[in-house]
Amino acid sequence: MTAAEAMAAATARLRAAGVPDPARDARVLLAHAAQVDAARVTLIAPEDIAPDIAERYDHLVALRAVRVPVSHLIGQREFYGRAFKVSSDVLDPRPESETLIEAALTQPFARVLDLGTGSGCLLVTLLAERHQAHGTGVDLSEAACLQASANVVMHDVAVRAQVVQGNWFDPVEGRFDLIVANPPYLAADEMAAIAPELRDHEPRMALTDEADGLSVHRVIAAHAGSYLTAGGRVLCEFGATQGPDVRAIFASQGWGDVRILPDLDGRDRVVIARNPA
Secondary structure, X not given: OEHHHHHHHHHHHHHHOOOOOHHHHHHHHHHHHHOOOHHHHHHHOOOEOOHHHHHHHHHHHHHHHOOOOHHHHHOEXXXXXXXXXXXOOOOOOOHHHHHHHHHXXXXXXXEEEEEOOOOOHHHHHHHHHOOOOEEEEEEOOHXXXXXXXXXXXXXXXXXXXXEEEOOOOOOOOOOEEEXXXXXXXXXXXXXXXXXXXXXXXXXXXXXXXXXXOOHHHHHHHHHHHHHEEEEEEEEEEOOOOOHHHHHXXXXXXXXXXXXXXXXXXXXXXXXXXXXXX
16 A cells, blocks of 8 residues: 555545544644654655554554544644644643734743643743743643643753642742733533543643633632732633623723734634733
8 A cells, every 4th residue: 555545545534533634634644653744745655655654554543533633643733833742631732822922922021920831832932932031830730740841841941941830820939021821711511512632632621610611710810910010911811702701800800901812713812911000
């Protein structure tokens, strides 16, 4: 069997399993199995596929067919032009979060706090883009802290970053120019309807607060001001329909200049507010 024939069979198998964009996943998984860059898959397409590669590829496709995320199968996910190591212990970095990064980078900051850091993609990206900045990432999950620490080292920001385990602000000391967060914002009753890749393979605690999806936003709105410098900013993600509620939560805590930013698809995605102090 040629690589092209193997990809065609894999695409059909993934399509039958209901996998979105099966051709893309078939190509990425073949590149991983063959240990070549995804851009080179078309070059090897006419060639016969080696038995060991075929066996490895078949295993990967079988796992993808039961909706294991591609990122978990290849061990990484791209975010803001960088590859981040991921696993089932952390939420996958997502393109929507790049809206938060773009907004954060519009103004200078020397110290950044990333609440619920997960893979560390927000913290690492901000430090990598601002070479003089220092930052702290906080996560309740020990496994997530280890994953974030690995990404901190991999992207050469370890001397400017620390990752600590704890519940939101509990382990935090000092003040920051910027606080960012991508908290769990799915309501408990929304979990049954989300894609299997999320529901079955990503940490539930990173997806839902087991309530209305807004409890962490209330915590951040109530306490973030005590950890910000004068004029500091907080940027927080939320679900596409939660904009009015999130704005009201921050307004009720006295935050000034509360704005809602859309993502690249035009959906409300990030709240940005300045220190009310």
